[in-house]
């Protein structure tokens with residue numbers, strides 16, 4: 001049986017500037033697997049009751065199970081979404097508390113996005129930066145059972161392989177699409193100070 005890591009996510013809702021902290025609970029952490037987040041409550045952005053086809057400006061105005069896509073409430077799934085891993089901020093040292101590069105250089109981050117375990121996008125690798133931003137959206141069809149995850153790496157061209165900073169499972173995709181994305185911290189991965197994955201319906 002899968003065990004959830006004990007985590008607390010700080011998630012900012014897109015478009016309205018609100019911050020919502022969601023507390024998680026659970027048992028031990030499976031060190032071999034990706035970092036998990038506790039599922040957010042399904043009614044986190046339950047909000048309004050506008051039905052399919054109604055005009056909208058924000059997902060929260062649409063009834064549960066719908067998103068506001070190009071100004072009209074429509075079924076959240078299945079639907080094509082634009083995913084964009086827009087930024088990451090890394091700590092001064094890696095997860096082991098050591099310098100990112102032999103000799104003390106800054107990290108060289110890139111991020112791999114996955115749906116159901118298959119890579120769908122890889123950002124460019126940026127050199128010697130703790131804070132990275134990208135503009136490289138990718139479109140992908142998601143359904144209610146899609147498993148979205150991402151893996152963060154520090155490129156180490158002189159090493160045998162790039163350094164894995166961590167892998168994160170995105171919880172509760174139905175809530176994430178209505179929040180417009182997934183962002184915050186990964187308490188079980190202290191080397192990741194902040195990240196922002198934007199999810200926009202097409």
Ligand SMILES: [Ca+2]
Pocket residue numbers: 100101105106107108127128
């Ligand atoms: Ca470097």
Ligand SMILES: [Ca+2]
Pocket residue numbers: 100101106107108154155156
């Ligand atoms: Ca490096």
